[in-house]
Amino acid sequence: MRVQSSKSRIEKHHIEDLIGRSYMSFCVLLLIVSIVSMVYFVTSKGISTFAIDKVSLSDFFFGTTWSPEGDHPSFGALPFIAGSFITTLLAALIASPLSICAALFMTEIVPGWGKKLLQPVIELLSGIPSVVYGFVGLSVIVPFLRNVFPGQGIGVAAGALVLSVMILPTITSVAADALSALPQNLKESSFALGATRWQTIARVIIPTTLPAIMTGVVLGMARAFGEALAVQMVIGNAPFIPTSLFESASTLTSVITLGMGNTTMGSPQNNALWSMALVLMLMTFLFVFIVRMLEKRRSI
Numbered sequence: 346m347r348v349q350s351s352k353s354r355i356e357k358h359h360i361e362d363l364i365g366r367s368y369m370s371f372c373v374l375l376l377i378v379s380i381v382s383m384v385y386f387v388t389s390k391g392i393s394t395f396a397i398d399k400v401s402l403s404d405f406f407f408g409t410t411w412s413p414e415g416d417h418p419s420f421g422a423l424p425f426i427a428g429s430f431i432t433t434l435l436a437a438l439i440a441s442p443l444s445i446c447a448a449l450f451m452t453e454i455v456p457g458w459g460k461k462l463l464q465p466v467i468e469l470l471s472g473i474p475s476v477v478y479g480f481v482g483l484s485v486i487v488p489f490l491r492n493v494f495p496g497q498g499i500g501v502a503a504g505a506l507v508l509s510v511m512i513l514p515t516i517t518s519v520a521a522d523a524l525s526a527l528p529q530n531l532k533e534s535s536f537a538l539g540a541t542r543w544q545t546i547a548r549v550i551i552p553t554t555l556p557a558i559m560t561g562v563v564l565g566m567a568r569a570f571g572e573a574l575a576v577q578m579v580i581g582n583a584p585f586i587p588t589s590l591f592e593s594a595s596t597l598t599s600v601i602t603l604g605m606g607n608t609t610m611g612s613p614q615n616n617a618l619w620s621m622a623l624v625l626m627l628m629t630f631l632f633v634f635i636v637r638m639l640e641k642r643r644s645i
Contacts, residue, residue, distance in 0.1 A: 384626070391623025393616040394420065400613075405620060411584040411600075413614035420617040424586045426624065428501070428594040431587065432576060433569045435505035436512060441562050443509075444516035445551075448558075452524040453546055463517075471514035479578030482507040487579055496591035497581075504580035504594075508572060512565035519561025523554040560639045567632035571625060573598035597621045 394400045400420050408421020447467070451460040486506050491498030527550060535545040551558070573596075581593025582603060601618050608615040 387619065387623055387626050390616065390619035392620070393611075394613070394620040398613045398616055400617070405617070409586060413604075413617060418613060420613070420620075422597075422617070422621055422624070424584050425595050425597045425600050425621065427586050428580070429570055429596040429598070431501055431594070432504045432508055432580065432596060433566050435501070435590075436508035436569045437562055437566050439505060439509035440513045440516055440565060444513055444561070444565075445520055445558060447513075447517045448520035448524055449546060449550075451521050453542070453550065460521075467514045467517050470510065471518075475511070475572065475574040476578075478507050478511055479575040482575065482579040490591065494591050496589070497593075498591075499579055499581040499593055500589075500591045501580065501587050501594050502590040504576045504596075505590075507575050507579055508569040511572060511575060512569050515568060516558075516561040516565040519564060520554070520558045523557030523561075524550065527554055556639045560636050563632055563635050563639065567629060567636075570628055570632070571598060573602045577602060597625055601625075 394405060395402060398420075405420055405422050406426070407423055408419060409423050410419040410421045411424060412419045447463055451463050482503055486503050487498035489498070490496070490500075490503055494502070531549055531553065532545055535549045536542075540548070576596055577599035580595060580599065582595045582599055583593035584595055584600070585593075587594040601621055604614065605618050608618065
């Protein structure tokens with residue numbers, strides 16, 4: 346009886362393992378098929394602008410005129426690409442120092458009550474919907490810029506400020522995790538050599554955790570580059586390359602969301618919008634590649 350009981354338990358464990366492996370394999374296969382299908386779909390639609398509509402790569406990537414209607418349509422996407430890069434870089438420049446200082450405050454300056462105070466705030470910021478950020482930008486940031494600087498307040502500066510607040514939790518969380526994982530003996534060795542706390546932070550902690558901090562910055566930039574609604578509400582959506590931070594501009598995401606519902610599937614304008622989506626997807630792959638390289642450098 347005991348032998349039969351042990352055999353039945355072994356068979357039961359084998360069945361459970363088989364079910365578990367089968368379910369996990371199905372989930373992984375479904376994930377791979379979904380990713381490959383999405384990449385294939387966006388790529389096939391994106392190249393239609395060049396393969397079917399015969400728009401040259403130079404006209405699309407370096408053209409400055411976006412006029413999809415009329416007898417002589419033009420599909421220059423450079424204003425939208427430039428707007429996306431400018432707002433993303435400005436947002437990263439604004440948010441990165443604030444995020445690093447917040448992470449240092451939570452982990453090095455006052456790791457006790459500082460983390461208890463800032464951690465809920467950061468989690469709250471990461472959970473706020475994009476439309477709320479857009480409304481706050483329209484209600485607070487745009488009037489402030491209008492009263493202080495020349496222009497209507499709507500423009501690149503407003504978009505960058507809204508994005509900087511949105512990516513602040515991402516960079517702060519990654520930087521705080523990297524600082525918390527730093528070996529304690531490194532800091533103790535610096536203190537033993539006579540360095541002050543600020544010297545230790547500037548010459549030991551930040552250089553050691555810099556690859557991880559840059560990973561957070563790149564992840565924040567990836568989110569900023571793909572953000573649509575909040576930027577769309579405050580940037581002005583003008584199809585021109587901005588010459589000032591207080592001029593209206595547009596991004597790839599905003600022009601896609603505004604135009605996709607007003608075009609016919611398969612039309613030249615619709616294909617051009619899919620080409621912009623392809624550019625966004627390729628930029629996402631580039632951000633992921635940069636993150637992987639930074640993680641590889643950190644592990645060395």
